[in-house]
Amino acid sequence: MDALMLARAQFALTIAFHYIFPPLSIGLGVILVIMEGRYLQTKNELYHRMTRFWVKVFGLIFALGVATGIVMEFQFGTNWSTYSRYVGDVFGSALAAEGVFAFFLESCFLALLLFGWNKVGPKMHFFSTIMVAFGAHFSAVWIIVANSWQQTPVGHHIVAEGGRVRAEVVDFWQVVFNPSTLDRLSHALMGAWQAGAFLVISVSAFYLLRKKHQEFAKASMKIALVVAAFASIMQLWTGHSSAATVAETQPAKLAAFEAHFENDEPAALWLFGWVNEAEQEVNFGIAIPGLTSLLTHGDSKAPLTGLNAFPEDERPPVNIVFQAYHLMVAVGFGLILLAFGGLVLCWRGILFQARWLLWVLVFSVVGPQIANQFGWLAAEVGRQPWIVYGLLKTSEAYSPTVTSGEIMASLAMFTVIYLLLFALFIYLLNEKIQHGPVDEAIIDKGVRP
């Protein structure tokens, strides 16, 4: 493989692995705020025990998010130096703002969240929990601002000086609120809430099946089901809104989502299928004619830009984008069904006996992970061949001085470390879950469980 493909493979590996953790912290952060809020409100020790347990899980997830996150910040410079020179004036500000506004907030109050139980009062501790959750969301805001600018760049102008070309900021707020920021932010945040909620649901379902910590599991499950149901149904709206914006601002990407080749024709919506890119057709699939046109333009006859409207070297790879997008959508609908199914059964008081559903819920934790990973894959591969849509191609953006041998070495290093970290993460998470929530008596004595 050449240096470009290796650099892309390394970015894909490191961002995909990193992206397991921040959505979990964002979602779990919200749930912690609810649990600890309930504790302050009701003074019920059960909520205190729940908060304690999930804070420990949060700490583990957060540590891995930090360890893998610093790799991302370095990588723009190490592997994409031409990109960094080109976008630094615009993109760098968002990254710096993320550090100044979000990371410091998160990490300082995390100290109180994890270690502050006996150092500060309950209200101050609750405040810290809110600040950590807020910081996690705020960090998502800035990184999605940066990413959205790559997708729908506005608020800048191109300056050529001394043989060097770069984008410079003209209007900061236009950069921040570029056409796709709000859609992508709301969509990613709801995905994160789903990730956190289904983790809690999964562990609680496991306890219920094992008839352990039942009171704890029931109370955790109820809170998480409400969050999961809310976030899942919101995805219909944020997902729809995102797709409509993509249709308007990145027509090649939308055309790839639905394998829509013919230009200026109404577009069908495929339920599934396999794209034959050479023949420009979808095999083994079922399509609903005109539905994509209807969803994006409110008219099933509305003509949509097809992939053929773009020169061949400006089209994204279609089948990968198509499959990733459809997998995300399918899992998304599955999660809506699960969350509402669980909620209804819970409301009717029969969820905790419905063992088959509890088993499904145990495995539901991977659902949001799949949807989040493949959603991003569709969004980022759908942007190709551009690294900054319409301005700079990925093939021109990498570091010219870094050799393929060097990237091969670092890629091998990350592969090995991340496999190890993933195994350790699962192992320690499992230990925590098997160990379960600790009794108040032990917590109060200050003995390490």
Place this chain on the structure above:
Amino acid sequence: MNFTFDLNTIWFLLVGVLLTGYAILDGFDLGVGALHLFAKKDLDRRTMINTIGPVWDGNEVWLVTGGGALFAAFPEVYATAFSGFYLALMLLLLGLIFRAVAIEFRSKRESRRWRQSWDVSFSVSSILSSLLIGVALGNIVWGMELGADFEYAGSFLALLKPYPLLVGLTTVALFTMHGAIYVLLKTEGELQAQVRGWVNRTIVVFVVCYTLTTIATLIFVPHMLDLFHVYPVLLILPLLNVLAVANIPREIHHRRDFRAFLSSSASVAALLALFGVGMYPDLIYSNPIVANSLTIYNAASSPKTLTIMLIIAGIGMPLVLGYTSLIYWIFRGKVKIDSNSY
């Protein structure tokens, strides 16, 4: 080159402040890592890790934010340095990842082999990270072989010259001393007595490295003295630096540990101030073709972006200082291991 107080210079100073904040804060927790294996008892090692438990993560954010600020204010420097130091930075990432997870994982299991493995990773990765940061600074001072396109034209091995390696060792020595003094503040009893023995040795090692680096800089890197020729008043900085360093053993001798810690923090700050004054207005010195150096002018973002970033820093940094101080205040005093500890 004269000193001009413009937007670019302000950003030079601000990036310097972030790096200094990083060196003072993460400096001591990297130093605790370097000393970790010298503690032999399990409880002592656990205590060592928990001295930095609530703060190490926030300390590392100074590096992340410093990197972000460099990207935003001087994208050419970010791009050149990060791609030029490729393998070194990958090793630094390896170090930072293992440090983070070692702290988190170490006390999660009772097994001796488990704990020993993470103790070794914590210590080795802390030393490796300090060394690499120092070697990178040494190269920036010595000069990197930059082309007219500002890309690094040398090899990885060319980064391992004696001068940068000496700066790397000095950084390890500095952080180890700084960390040892910090542990004095946070521990008591037997462990503290043991650490007190280490402190004097770390001071000796640091002073030797510090002297060698100073001599090497005066002889081999004369461009670091340019601004001192123009503004002799700046010579107060090396004087303050020497005084701060000399004050450390004095305070330790009188068992005024907190004042010793302030002194070693001041030494770190003065060393970085000397580095800044020596470099100004260069950000990466190009060697041998000096004309290709990256300066605060040819490497900077537009005035518009620098202004926006200044507003962001103006709003953000007071908040950061506020809650950082709050955390250090709340977690002041000696470390006690409890059910929440690492």
